[in-house]
Amino acid sequence: MSSPSRETASTFELTYFDLQGFGAPIRTIFAINGTKVTNIVPADWAAEKPLTPFGVMPLLKETSVDGKSTIHLAESDAIDRYLVKKFGMAGDNVFEENIINSYVSNTNSLQLRIFMKYYTVRDPALKTAFVEDILGYIDIWIKSNERQLVANGSNGHYVGNKLTIADVKAAYMVDLIRSLKEDAITEESTPALLKVKTTVDSIPSLVAWRATEEHEAYSEHNFSLFGYK
Known part of the structure; x- marks a missing residue:
């Protein structure tokens, strides 16, 4: 059984609003490393919120390559720190x-x-x-x-x-x-x-992600709500 924490070819799902906010750095990490992530926008966040660890997003789900192991992470800072260690973006020592x-x-x-x-x-x-x-x-x-x-x-x-x-x-x-x-x-x-x-x-991989319709939709929604992309 493979361990998600040691894999970089896992399957990832990120649950967050359809805007930038605290999900933007996480999506950026995935984009920089050329890693596909399925972005999920809750259909009814009010109903789903009580079922989450801390009642906040973003939320990350990672499934191992063999599909036998799954881990769930909450809180943007914890997700950031987990991913950058996985992808070698946390420093050399x-x-x-x-x-x-x-x-x-x-x-x-x-x-x-x-x-x-x-x-x-x-x-x-x-x-x-x-x-x-x-x-x-x-x-x-x-x-x-x-x-x-x-x-x-x-x-x-x-x-x-x-x-x-x-x-x-x-x-x-x-x-x-x-x-x-x-x-x-x-x-x-x-x-x-x-x-x-x-x-x-x-x-290059980040430039490519930012050129997608999905990223543009997040940016436009962010601008409509907060005045910046």
Whole structure:
């Protein structure tokens, strides 16, 4: 019997809304590694929600190649960490892995803050006030990440010369920040951060995924709800 945790040719199903949000980095990991994943949008999330481990999505189901073993994972961060180890995107040693985890954790915190305090708020006045409040946190994120990237040689990666989950998360965060303040990240002020984004965005398998009708539908729905793709 094969073990899903040691396989990269398993069958994967990702359950999430038909938008980007917290499912986007997971779908990106699959796309980068050229791994097929079946994206499932719940027909009735209110009914299915109580049946899930924590009442949240995304949810990942993985079935081994021989079909005899299945595992289920919940929580986006746990899914991210599981997949990047499986696909070799967690660093080459424990030291690199901890550097990566530190920056990913900080990015996740900022993402959650932005989602909870901005994109789920409907009052325009409150949204405007939040942008002013969040800019300080964004500035810290930009400076600390740019510093690490420059220290690593401004080569488009957080550690060494290899793609990791830190790169993927940063590329996603750049778009999120620019949706709030377009000139917060520029070629002149943050060239190392933009190098990460262009490095991730130019991966052929990711480019191919983003050209699909499925991805475009997620992006359009995301834009209709939150104002960014």
